[in-house]
Each structure stands twice: as C-alpha cells, then as structure tokens.
Amino acid sequence: EAQVTQNPRYLITVTGKKLTVTCSQNMNHEYMSWYRQDPGLGLRQIYYSMNVEVTDKGDVPEGYKVSRKEKRNFPLILESPSPNQTSLYFCASSGTWRGEKLFFGSGTQLSVL
Amino acid sequence: AQTVTQSQPEMSVQEAETVTLSCTYDTSENNYYLFWYKQPPSRQMILVIRQEAYKQQNATENRFSVNFQKAAKSFSLKISDSQLGDTAMYFCAYATGNQFYFGTGTSLTVIP
Numbered sequence: 001e002a003q004v005t006q007n008p009r010y011l012i013t014v015t016g017k018k019l020t021v022t023c024s025q026n027m028n029h030e031y032m033s034w035y036r037q038d039p040g041l042g043l044r045q046i047y048y049s050m051n052v053e054v055t056d057k058g059d060v061p062e063g064y065k066v067s068r069k070e071k072r073n074f075p076l077i078l079e080s081p082s083p084n085q086t087s088l089y090f091c092a093s094s095g096t097w098r099g100e101k102l103f104f105g106s107g108t109q110l111s112v113l
Numbered sequence: 114a115q116t117v118t119q120s121q122p123e124m125s126v127q128e129a130e131t132v133t134l135s136c137t138y139d140t141s142e143n144n145y146y147l148f149w150y151k152q153p154p155s156r157q158m159i160l161v162i163r164q165e166a167y168k169q170q171n172a173t174e175n176r177f178s179v180n181f182q183k184a185a186k187s188f189s190l191k192i193s194d195s196q197l198g199d200t201a202m203y204f205c206a207y208a209t210g211n212q213f214y215f216g217t218g219t220s221l222t223v224i225p
Contacts, residue, residue: 033213042117042204043215050211058212090158097211099146099165104158 002027006091006105013081014113021076021108023091031097032074033058034066036087037107043090049074050097081112115140117207119216126195127224133180134190134219136205143167147181147188148206152218153198161203164188195223 004025013019025032033048035058045058049068063085065077074093078085089108094100116139126132138147149161164172164181171179176193192199200223205216 031211035213035215040217042119042217043206043213045213048211048213056211059214088156092158099208101148101160101163102150102158102213107156 002103004091004093004103004105006089006108008108009106010109012111012113015082016080019078019081019110021078021089021091021110023074023076023105024072025074025093025103026072027093027095027103028071029093029095029103030071031095031100032068032091032093033102034064034074034076035090035092036060036085037090038087046076046089048097081110083112086110086112115207115209115212115214117205117214117216119203119205119219121219122217123220123222125222125224126192128195128197130195131191131193132195132221134192134203134205134221136188136190136216138186138188138205138207138214140186140207140209142209144209146208147179148208149177149179149188149190150204150206150215151199151201152204153201158204162190192221197223197225199223 034046035043047066049055091105092102145166147164151159180189202218
C-alpha cells in the first residue's frame with residue numbers, strides 16, 4: 001500500500017532533550033516536506049527536500065533540522081526542543097516538486113514540557 | 114511572501130444542502146497550483162481537489178467543485194448535497210512548485 005509513515009504518533013518530552021520524528025515513504029517520491037499545524041495558524045512549512053541531499057527552508061525553520069540521505073526517508077530533528085515547538089507535525093511527499101498532490105503522514109502530536 | 118486567506122473560521126450546513134467555502138491568495142506568480150484539503154477528526158489530511166492556474170476550466174470531483182477566479186485571486190470550494198462525513202476542517206493551499214502555503218482553515222459542520 002502506498003503510504004507515508006510517520007513515527008511516533010504522540011510524543012511528550014522535556015525542554016532541551018533532543019528528539020527525532022521519522023518519516024518514510026514507499027512511493028519513490030522525489031519531494032518531501034514537513035509542516036507544523038497550530039490552532040488558528042493552519043499548516044506552516046518547516047523544511048522541504050526536492051531530492052536526495054537537496055533540502056531547503058520553508059516558512060518556519062528555526063529550531064529544526066532535517067536530512068535526506070536516502071530518497072525514502074526524511075527525518076525531522078529537534079536538537080533542543082522548547083515549549084513553543086509543541087504542535088501537530090505532518091510529513092508529506094509528492095512525486096515531484098511541481099505542485100503535485102501531497103500525500104500526508106498521519107501526524108505526530110508533540111508536547112514539550 | 115505568499116499568503117492564503119480563509120475568512121470563515123466556522124461554517125455549518127444542513128445535510129443535503131450546498132455550502133461554499135471561500136479562499137483568497139496573494140501572489141505575483143503566473144504559474145501555480147491550488148488545493149483544497151480536508152481534515153476530519155481523525156486528523157488525516159485528504160486531498161479534495163486540485164487546480165492548475167494555467168487551466169481556466171474549474172476543477173470538479175463528484176460533489177466538490179471550485180470557482181477559480183485568477184484575476185481576483187479567489188479559489189472557493191462548493192460542496193453540493195452535503196453529507197455528515199463532510200464534517201471536517203477544510204484548508205485551502207497554494208503551491209508555487211517547491212513551497213506550499215496553507216490558509217488557517219474553515220471548520221465545517223454538517224447538521225443532520
């Protein structure tokens with residue numbers, strides 16, 4: 001089944017403790033991206049990647065890192081999480097970076113205490 | 114910066130009736146893409162409809178259709194014969210190739 005797999009679905013952590021949210025797709029997609037969803041703000045793009053080893057900042061990249069060493073994986077890293085990073089996070093992918101339909105993961109609800 | 118505006122935070126509609134959700138966007142680009150995504154309580158993001166800016170014909174998908182007005186930078190979603198399963202948050206989105214911009218969402222409730 002074609003899908004974007006995101007883990008974990010829920011995560012509670014403390015300020016400053018490094019964490020990684022994993023994202024993997026099995027559709028051989030070139031384009032992958034991360035978003036955070038906050039009430040009243042909609043979804044905002046954090047980082048995106050047009051292919052292996054090609055990543056770039058979205059609208060809200062501060063406090064986040066990403067890497068794209070393999071085509072299928074695009075992890076989101078929070079090196080020193082802070083409470084303002086408490087949010088619902090989505091990974092998404094599409095065949096290319098030319099405005100195609102995004103396939104979304106099921107989301108990760110992160111709480112930073 | 115690109116912006117997407119959804120001016121209706123909440124809406125409701127009677128089952129079987131028609132409802133229109135509004136969306137406007139700001140861009141200086143000529144080639145771009147527009148989307149409506151649905152997010153039910155399960156929080157899964159589901160594509161409802163996609164429109165390519167260079168195509169003048171409005172996209173339709175079964176009960177869902179859009180009114181795309183390029184000059185006015187408007188992209189409204191019409192849901193016909195509303196069903197209880199249409200209850201969800203609806204997000205309008207704009208993409209210029211490699212970057213996506215979402216609106217703040219409209220929470221739609223279908224009343225039995």
